[in-house]
Amino acid sequence: MSDLINLNFTVNGEKKHIKLDPSMTLLEILRNILKLTGTKEGCGKGECGSCTVLLNGKAVNACLVIASQLEEAEIITIEGLGKGEEIHPIQKAFIEEGAVQCGFCIPGMIMSAKALLDENPHPSEEEIKWGISGNLCRCTGYSKIVSAIEKAAKER
Amino acid sequence: MRRFSVIRIRSLEHLFDLAEKGMTNPYFLAGGTDLLIKIKDDLLIPPFTVLDISGLQELRSIHFEQDYVRIGSLVTHGEIEKHPELRLLFPSLTDACHGVGSPQIRNRATIGGNIGNASPAADSIPPLYVYGAELHLVNSKGERWVKIEDFFTGPGKTIRNPVEIIKEIRIPAEKRDYGTYLRLGQRKALAISKISLALAGKKKNGSMEDVKIALGAVGPTVIMAVETSLYLRGKELSSEVIKEAGNIIEKEAEPITDLRSSKEYRKKMCSTLLVKALTNWKQVA
Incomplete structure (x- = not known):
């Protein structure tokens, strides 16, 4: 090798x-x-x-x-993502919206959301769905994940 | 993942030096989104050497010149889909790149990799056919320009020599009136196209003057729908013409049945996609 x-x-x-x-x-x-x-x-x-x-x-x-x-x-x-003990606003929005079930996909989901919001701070629902189209979640059905990203975008 | 031998290529000269010395089964690593999966799936038989060309900055840029747009082979699908000038000139290409894999895949996967991999279902290739792209192939012995339709010889097979590199893709900088790319897959993201259609066309005095149509995933390589293009030349975009063009392309395409779709379905969908593309053109015209 x-x-x-x-x-x-x-x-x-x-x-x-x-x-x-x-x-x-x-x-x-x-x-x-x-x-x-x-x-x-x-x-x-x-x-x-x-x-x-x-x-x-x-x-x-x-x-x-x-x-x-x-x-x-x-x-x-x-x-x-967070600063010391303080979690990132996207992480906070995921908790508040109940977007986490088993949690396995969430780190990847949040990193995709971060990349999306860095490039497009106010995405439409369609743009959010396209932004996380490379992340599979087998628990939530995605709707709460999309709401969480919408919430994080609003509160930026 | 299994360990394998990797050489980080520092420059084209470095690559050519290595090529002259000879190598066992060299494979280029650009974005890695196909090659690394093949390695994980044990589809490459050892011993092989991975040549990591991803650091070659000279292959990463896009140049707009008088006659040509030159796209470096390491430009990613993500860079192409989001490029505003490319979108204006070559919408079929930017549409196609937009639908590849997922955001994560598009951020890594390169256009040169998509071409070199030579899948008949590759999304970036049909648009390159309709826009008349040429490939700049370079190795230690010299260089050559090859028309995209002369490059592929079968699924996964091309005329490229093992250590010949696709350096850039050049496309005539010609503005068309319309361009689109339509694909059908199992779902929108992360699905290999079951069938795809690229179309680019010009109009003159209300009639179609030059319409190029390429079909993906319906044969061993991407194919041009030549008869359908001939039929459309000089005609107006009427509902009757669109319907007839759909009938012609269905006869012209000779797809196969494989694990993703049946032959009959693919034939029908060639027609459906063409009718959709021409109807969209009619609506924006």
């Missing part, structure tokens, strides 16, 4: 310098090396969106990015 590579990247504002196998996925790096287990593994093939994180400001599936692609990358995970 390949020699390890020296990788410099930023996770939730913290600079990291790690020696890694270049074929390791971002998801494996986050969960197994950095112990940031808020990012979930669902399908592992880019279908479910459970592992959604922001890579240079854009929503991506962490299961479909490998270490060799991460030089100088800036990554934000669900752990990086």
Whole structure:
């Protein structure tokens, strides 16, 4: 296999310098090396969106990015959204709207919502649905998730 | 996921040096949204070498020139769908890119990857046919320009040599009166197209002058509906003409039955999509 590579990247504002196998996925790096287990593994093939994180400001599936692609990358995970003890307004809106049931999809769902609202602060209902179309939820039926994102957009 | 051998390509020169030395089963990694899944599914037989070209900045830009628009092969579907000037010139292409995968996939998946992967159901390819795109292929020995319709030889198969890179896609910067892309899939997001239709056309004195139609997922490669285009030339967009064009394309398409759809359904849907596209054109005209 390949020699390890020296990788410099930023996770939730913290600079990291790690020696890694270049074929390791971002998801494996986050969960197994950095112990940031808020990012979930669902399908592992880019279908479910459970592992959604922001890579240079854009929503991506962490299961479909490998270490060799991460030089100088800036990554934000669900752990990086709040400020200290204070949770992010999108997280607050999800709680208030009862948008969380089993919770497994929620970190990815919230990261997709964050990417959407960063780009389009006042999305229509259709735009919200399209924005989370890469995230599967098997509990809620989505309507409370959409309401939560609408609420977060209003309160920004 | 299993570990595999990856080389991070620093420049085209670096790639060409490696190519000259020889490599076992090289595969390019651009966005990774197809290749990494193939590796996870054990569809690539070891030993193979992944050449990570995703850091090649020179392949990431879009240039508007007098005669051509040049799109670097590492430009993502997300960048194309949101590009206002591309939307004005090539709406069929921006529509197609808008429907690929999911936001997360579109943020990574590249147009060069979509072409190189050569799926007959690839969404970006039918629009490139109707807009007359050409590919710039480069390797250590030299370079060549290839028309998009000469590039594909079958599902997943192209004329590209293993270490030949698709450097850019150039499209004649010609404004049409109408362009659209319609697709049918199991659902709106994250579904492979069962059938797709790209259309771009011009009008002259109220009649259709030049209409190009390409169909995806109805054959081993994307195909052009040549007879249907010929029929439409010089005709007005009337309900009768639209209906007849639907009949012609249904005869012209020769799809197969596979796990996603039957042959009969695909034939009917070629007609349905064309009627819809032409009706939409009539309404905006």
